[in-house]
Amino acid sequence: MSKKSVLFVASEGLPFIKTGGLADVIGSLPKELVKQGMDVRVVLPLYLKIAVNNHADFDYVSSFDVRAGDIQSMANVYQQVVDGVTFYFIEHRDYxxxxxxxxxxxxxxxxxxxxxxxxxxxxxxxYFPDVIHTHDWHTAAIPFLCRTFYSYREEFRTIKHVFTIHNLAFQGIFNKQALWSALGMDYSYYVDGIARFHDDCISFMKLGILYADKVTTVSETYAQEILTEEFGEHMEHVLELRRHDLFGIVNGIDYDTWNSQTDDHLVQPYSLETIQQKKANKLALQAQFGLAQDEHVMLVGIVSRLTWQKGFYLLTEVLNQLLQAHVQFVILGNGETDIENAFHYFKHAHPDKFAFYQGYNEPLAHQIYAASDLFLMPSMFEPCGISQLISMHYGTLPLVRETGGLRDTVPPYNIVTKEGCGFSFWGKDAYNMKQVYDLALDTYYNRPEDWQQLIRQAMTADVSWTASAKRYIDLYNEITY
Structure with missing residues (x-):
């Protein structure tokens, strides 16, 4: 029996290009699916950064015309195989x-x-795969196009489709003219409501939700949340139509990339058995940022986009109070100006306790995951989140808000049974966050045995792709029986 073939289509993916968590998934899930016996290929746009960094390594595949609506253009395609996964890159320099x-x-x-x-x-x-697996709005119209524009070929009609929502907040909403100009489809799909979304607009994402065989999100809780008005981003009624085909499958992390025993970015690799060596990374990070070198102080790390969604207004409200205790903060990220300005203020007001690196720096991210004791993620909503998985795997306990994937992946500390892999709070205000932060602080200084127990539980939790990839395979098998 031949291998099941799955084509991933996405707007970004490691190891080539990244702006967010989608790229991590595209870089690691196909690799795991190949390990589990599938034929997996990936299609990405050939962006400027990829052209500069990687084009010389690519093999030419094909060139062809693309004609649809107002699109009358040529596409060149290149490929490269990475970890058993064939990546195709669609070149259009202007776009x-x-x-x-x-x-x-x-x-x-x-x-x-x-x-x-x-x-x-x-x-x-x-090449007509058994399944096309599309991701977010940038590729969401493919199930629709296969079943309409390309339906003249039986091969397109028989392909099955899985569509994954990584973040419902971005839906590919455009003026209704885009139905013809960008997709080459007539206005009947607007008039009958299939593509229509808001006044005079269409939504690429809506097409994916309606035309895919199965719709997934990146955690079980988020799959439930997006059916509500609070999290549904005005798409909840459309999703309700597909409730029985909507599944949450939590993301994992790539253990080849994220491994505290082999991580080249760390001053001192370590494992659960050699956890005492973790503190060498803390001392090095403190020295790097001019913080007081103290292996005993609780070091709080953050690696994030600094936005309202990520919950950092809660932190800015109470940071003055938090810094009164014996703690240090190291923050890596950029985002909304008000949050950046607040962090710059604290950096100058508390130079011995507070460090802020504005921007993104991959080696530094690895160092913060390894050096910190507590990792803060107070997100207002979080479809899955990957940072909490990395921090747990590195023996750094996450403090999260109970939403989306954070709720699914971080069992909270139970002071009685000693269960848990971190700390979590429910409310949406700084008071709730500070209460749980104070519990973490108290546990770190006054119940060190409990803290070490939580580290053991966090580092032995399975946050790899193995189980989740198996669930995707089950889903592919179900629709291609």
Whole structure:
């Protein structure tokens, strides 16, 4: 029996390009699926950064016309195999070789082209996978196109589709003209309501939700949350139609990339058995930022986009109080100006206790995960979250708000039974967060045996892709029986 074939189509993916958690999934889930016996390929746009860094290593695959609506263009395709996964890159210099990945006025045309080019690529290769697995709005129209625009070929009609929502807040909403100009489809799909979303608009994501065989999100709790008005982003009624085909499958992390025993970015590798060596990373990070070198102080780490969604307004409200205790903070990230300004203020007001690196730095991220004692993620909503999985795997206890994937992956400390892998709070205000933070502080200084027990439980928790990849395989098998 031949291997089941799955084509992932996404707007970003490691090891080539990343702006968020989607890229981590595309870089690690296909790799795990290959290990579990599947034929997996990935299609990505060939962005400027990829062209600069990787183009010389690619093999040429094919060139073909892409004609749909106002798109009359040529696509060149290249490929490279990484960890058993074949990556295809669709080149269109005008559309993709730009400074940023998203946020342009012609995003509908750019990703309309990308989706049509992906379908044309299948024709060019004579490769029609059992399943196309699309991700977020940038690729969400592919199930719709296969069943309408490309339905003249039986091969397109028989492909099954899984569509994954990584963040419902971004839905690919465009003026209704994009139905024709970017997708090449007539307005009947707007008039009958299938593509229509809000006044005079269409939503790429809505098409994915309606036309995929199965819809998944990146945690079980988020799959339930998005059916509510609070988290549904005005899409809850559409999702309700697919309730019985909606599943939450939590993300994992790539143990090859995230491994405290082999991580090249660390001053001192360590394992659960050699956990005492972890503190060498703390001392090195303190020295790097000019903080007081003290292996006993509780070091709180943050690696994040600094936005309202990530809950950092809660932190800025109470940070003055938190810094009165014997603690240190190291923060890596950038985002909303008010939060950045607040962190710059605390950096200057408490230079011995508070460090802030504005921007992103991959080696530093690894060092913060390893050096910290507590990792803070007070997100307002979090479809899955990967940082809490990394911090647990590195023996750094996460403090999270109970939402989405954070609720599913961080069992909270129970002071009676000693169970848990971190700390969590429920409310949406700084008071709730501070109460649980104070519990963590008290546990760290006054119940060190409990703290070490939590570290053991966090580091032995399975946060790999193994189990989740098996659930995806079960889903693929279910729809391709």
């Amino acid at each position: 993709f070789e730009r400074k940023d990945l998203y946020g342009y006025d012609d995003d509908a045309m750019r990703f309309g082209f990308f989706q049509h080019a992906t379908c044309r690529l299948l024709e060019a290769l004579h």
